[in-house]
Amino acid sequence: MEKNSEKKIKIKSAILLDTDYIIKNDETIVRLLLKAKKTFYLYDKYLPYFYVDAPYSEAQKILALKTIQKGREIKPIKIEQVKKIVKGKEKELLKVYFKYPSDVPIFRELIKTYEKYEYDILFGRRYLIDKGLGPFYKIKYKREGRWIKEILGFEEKDTKLRIIALDIETYNPQGMPRPDKDPILMISYYFLDEENNIEKGEVLSYKKSSLPYVKVFENEKEIIENFVKIIKELDPEVLVGFNSANFDIPYIIERAKKHNIKLDIAKDGTSIRIDKRGQYQKILINGRVHIDLYPVLRFFSFIGTYKLNRYTLETAYQSIVQESEWKKEIDRLEIYKIWDEEKNLDKLFEYSLFDARATLEITKKILPLEVELSKVTCLPLSDTIGATSSQLIESLILHHATKRNEVVPNKPDEQTARERALNPIEGAFVKTPNPGIYEKIMVFDFRGLYPSIIISHNIDPFTIIAKEEEHKYKEGEYYVSPIGVKFLKEPKGIIPYILEKILNARSELKNMLKKLQPASTEYKTIWARQQSLKILANSYYGYLAFARSRYYSRACAQSITAWGRYFINKTIEDAQKNGFEVLYADTDSVFLLLNNKTKQDALNWMEKYNSSLPGTMELELEAYYPRGVFVSKKIEKKEEYTGAKKKYALLDENGGIKIRGFELVRRDWAIIAKETQKKVLEAILKEGSQQKAIDVVKETIKQIRENKVPIEKMIIETQLTKNLEDYEAKSPELVAALKFNRKTKGEKLTRGSIIRFVITKDLNAPEDLFKNCKRLKQAQTKKSSLTNISLKAETVEYAKNYDSEYYINHQVIPAVLRILKELGINADDLKLGGNQKGLFQFD
DNA sequence: GCGAGCAGCGTACCT
DNA sequence: ACAGGTACGCTGCTCGCG
Numbered sequence: 023m024e025k026n027s028e029k030k031i032k033i034k035s036a037i038l039l040d041t042d043y044i045i046k047n048d049e050t051i052v053r054l055l056l057k058a059k060k061t062f063y064l065y066d067k068y069l070p071y072f073y074v075d076a077p078y079s080e081a082q083k084i085l086a087l088k089t090i091q092k093g094r095e096i097k098p099i100k101i102e103q104v105k106k107i108v109k110g111k112e113k114e115l116l117k118v119y120f121k122y123p124s125d126v127p128i129f130r131e132l133i134k135t136y137e138k139y140e141y142d143i144l145f146g147r148r149y150l151i152d153k154g155l156g157p158f159y160k161i162k163y164k165r166e167g168r169w170i171k172e173i174l175g176f177e178e179k180d181t182k183l184r185i186i187a188l189d190i191e192t193y194n195p196q197g198m199p200r201p202d203k204d205p206i207l208m209i210s211y212y213f214l215d216e217e218n219n220i221e222k223g224e225v226l227s228y229k230k231s232s233l234p235y236v237k238v239f240e241n242e243k244e245i246i247e248n249f250v251k252i253i254k255e256l257d258p259e260v261l262v263g264f265n266s267a268n269f270d271i272p273y274i275i276e277r278a279k280k281h282n283i284k285l286d287i288a289k290d291g292t293s294i295r296i297d298k299r300g301q302y303q304k305i306l307i308n309g310r311v312h313i314d315l316y317p318v319l320r321f322f323s324f325i326g327t328y329k330l331n332r333y334t335l336e337t338a339y340q341s342i343v344q345e346s347e348w349k350k351e352i353d354r355l356e357i358y359k360i361w362d363e364e365k366n367l368d369k370l371f372e373y374s375l376f377d378a379r380a381t382l383e384i385t386k387k388i389l390p391l392e393v394e395l396s397k398v399t400c401l402p403l404s405d406t407i408g409a410t411s412s413q414l415i416e417s418l419i420l421h422h423a424t425k426r427n428e429v430v431p432n433k434p435d436e437q438t439a440r441e442r443a444l445n446p447i448e449g450a451f452v453k454t455p456n457p458g459i460y461e462k463i464m465v466f467d468f469r470g471l472y473p474s475i476i477i478s479h480n481i482d483p484f485t486i487i488a489k490e491e492e493h494k495y496k497e498g499e500y501y502v503s504p505i506g507v508k509f510l511k512e513p514k515g516i517i518p519y520i521l522e523k524i525l526n527a528r529s530e531l532k533n534m535l536k537k538l539q540p541a542s543t544e545y546k547t548i549w550a551r552q553q554s555l556k557i558l559a560n561s562y563y564g565y566l567a568f569a570r571s572r573y574y575s576r577a578c579a580q581s582i583t584a585w586g587r588y589f590i591n592k593t594i595e596d597a598q599k600n601g602f603e604v605l606y607a608d609t610d611s612v613f614l615l616l617n618n619k620t621k622q623d624a625l626n627w628m629e630k631y632n633s634s635l636p637g638t639m640e641l642e643l644e645a646y647y648p649r650g651v652f653v654s655k656k657i658e659k660k661e662e663y664t665g666a667k668k669k670y671a672l673l674d675e676n677g678g679i680k681i682r683g684f685e686l687v688r689r690d691w692a693i694i695a696k697e698t699q700k701k702v703l704e705a706i707l708k709e710g711s712q713q714k715a716i717d718v719v720k721e722t723i724k725q726i727r728e729n730k731v732p733i734e735k736m737i738i739e740t741q742l743t744k745n746l747e748d749y750e751a752k753s754p755e756l757v758a759a760l761k762f763n764r765k766t767k768g769e770k771l772t773r774g775s776i777i778r779f780v781i782t783k784d785l786n787a788p789e790d791l792f793k794n795c796k797r798l799k800q801a802q803t804k805k806s807s808l809t810n811i812s813l814k815a816e817t818v819e820y821a822k823n824y825d826s827e828y829y830i831n832h833q834v835i836p837a838v839l840r841i842l843k844e845l846g847i848n849a850d851d852l853k854l855g856g857n858q859k860g861l862f863q864f865d
Numbered sequence: 866g867c868g869a870g871c872a873g874c875g876t877a878c879c880t
Numbered sequence: 881a882c883a884g885g886t887a888c889g890c891t892g893c894t895c896g897c898g
Contacts, residue, residue, distance in 0.1 A: 410882075449880095450884070563882080568881080668886055741877085799891085
């Protein structure tokens with residue numbers, strides 16, 4: 023920590039990394055973690071408060087309220103009257119101040135008759151918001167004592183963070199390592215300090231190796247002690263691991279406790295804390311940011327930034343770092359044997375270091391996005407990691423609301439949230455396509471349909487004109503949504519206000535990108551920033567319709583989707599009026615068939631049509647596709663067919679195929695079925711050859727029947743979204759998971775696991791397999807068990823064979839028939855010799 | 866007693 | 881714990897038939 027220097031007043035600039043508070047001499051002091059050349063703390067006195075919607079005459083009464091908690095009297099220290107905007111209207115509120123942040127939630131309970139606001143804003147963030155500060159903002163401070171004096175604006179310079187990636191290996195004779203008994207065998211790390219051009223990795227262990235990067239110590243105690251030493255020396259701002267919040271860090275904590283080692287790797291010498299609230303456990307290390315890549319990747323996958331089929335270090339590394347290289351010669355369950363037998367020890371060291379390096383490589387890719395999200399939302403980096411979309415949005419709104427002198431609405435109570443969730447809002451329109459094979463398809467879409475609807479119509483919970491106030495406004499002063507909700511044109515609501523800022527900033531950034539070299543650091547930073555703005559813009563509609571949102575508004579959400587449906591239908595009609603055949607439409611896109619018209623005709627129509635649209639709304643060309651296929655689906659309860667929505671394949675001008683919805687893009691179908699479906703699509707779209715498609719399928723069926731297809735291609739992947747006891751149905755994945763958990767010595771499958779299983783020939787499910795599944799319907803007749811597919815499911819680890827007939831009749835044939843049916847082919851044509859069909863010709 | 870049909874569960878996809 | 885719209889496999893129940 024910087025020492026006091028009372029005489030000199032220095033001015034420096036620094037970057038704000040995190041914030042919290044301490045209590046010193048009976049005062050609450052905000053503590054800011056900053057990084058200039060070094061990382062250090064600054065302090066500022068600040069008082070916690072919240073608002074009460076009560077007249078000033080009540081101030082004395084409130085001031086006199088008190089309660090005793092742990093022998094301490096909790097009461098306000100002062101009250102001010104302030105003018106704020108509450109739900110769109112100006113109002114006088116009481117601002118009630120306290121000595122300690124922890125007083126706020128306690129005192130809040132004492133006020134029952136009046137509405138209270140902003141009582142649940144974390145104190146560190148409260149400070150940042152009120153000072154108009156965000157992480158990575160430049161702060162000029164005079165070091166008069168240690169107190170902050172002045173805060174400047176946004177720091178545009180790229181901030182280099184020192185990152186350490188960690189991975190541990192543990193002794194595991196029982197399969198799962200037991201932290202109370204099984205020692206850590208090695209701690210691997212990979213460290214990056216871009217500013218000083220350092221990137222290095224080491225393995226700390228206590229068995230000999232000739233490998234240069236293995237540092238050999240006497241025992242486990244020494245490696246943990248040296249691990250602590252290394253962290254202190256390298257002094258990283260970021261500690262990262264894969265599943266480290268649940269495994270590596272808690273394990274190190276346990277083992278350190280055992281050896282009486284002080285794990286003081288925090289910047290201020292405090293110990294590591296584990297926050298168990300929320301879905302994912304969080305690791306808190308004062309002064310450093312811990313990142314567990316696992317939940318981070320889940321989040322990015324959820325919002326669509328990176329799509330992963332599985333969440334393992336290996337798949338993440340391969341798909342995010344885009345390296346196919348992977349050292350995977352170690353079976354995790356065998357680690358203790360390798361350690362004991364000392365045969366392939368070097369391989370184990372190598373494997374462990376590689377894991378640390380892979381973790382670092384993934385971090386290099388995703389950290390810029392987290393950093394930019396943090397800058398953009400003004401949420402400290404440590405809180406941005408693992409934040410949900412709603413938390414990101416809320417942070418941004420809080421900052422802007424405070425600047426606009428608005429008080430933010432409260433979160434709903436449990437009951438309200440439940441009611442909202444039970445009452446969904448009508449969504450988008452999807453047109454049923456006619457199944458078939460088509461040529462010359464033009465696809466247009468609205469970029470950011472919902473954001474542009476929100477901005478163009480000033481949609482906000484507090485621009486809505488209440489029924490009883492309608493007489494106050496003239497026509498032309500408001501927009502009327504298709505469901506009849508009226509939105510004032512002025513003043514601008516906070517939601518459209520922020521959204522417009524986001525979109526403007528993003529288009530500026532995109533212009534900047536055009537002038538930059540894609541390989542440059544600046545490009546990557548700007549790209550990450552525009553990407554984080556995109557993530558935010560796309561989340562606003564969801565936030566308005568989110569049951570636990572502070573700004574939930576049924577009327578707004580319903581109006582947005584109603585306008586969405588209105589505009590897409592208007593587009594369809596206008597295209598038809600202009601002589602185009604509309605094949606398909608989903609939410610914000612339309613698929614036109616050119617037939618006798620040209621591409622230029624379609625572009626001309628688009629331009630003309632765009633001039634009729636309000637505000638920033640604009641239809642854009644997505645792409646032209648020479649050929650495409652749409653398929654049919656069975657109408658419920660009937661032996662009839664209709665076009666299937668959200669399932670199509672389009673051949674682009676470069677020979678690439680864009681596939682949506684087909685089994686091919688789903689992880690819960692066997693690779694053999696997906697592979698064959700892909701070949702069929704290619705034969706039909708690229709070559710126009712029906713015969714080739716049939717031949718491919720027949721050959722595949724033959725191979726499966728002869729057991730020539732490797733079992734790896736029979737794997738079906740799916741996620742367990744519930745605890746195993748909570749399932750109400752006996753699905754294949756449940757059976758496979760239950761069987762696996764009985765047999766394995768390693769990590770059990772639980773909620774959230776992605777399970778990989780095979781349908782085998784063997785019907786060997788123990789009688790009491792389901793004994794813990796209390797919600798399951800137990801009636802299980804002997805007869806049905808003979809045809810029961812689920813009971814034959816086994817995870818990859820224990821599957822010894824596969825049921826050829828199942829894979830032929832339930833996987834390959836349904837997948838390919840989906841497409842071939844459009845050509846008049848049925849299952850028998852594929853299974854039997856069938857009648858020879860000629861080449862499918864296109865004109 | 867049996868098989869077809871159907872409802873409900875469950876998952877993953879599309880925008 | 882940001883939304884709704886959609887397809888579809890599997891289980892197990894119901895019901896009609898004989």
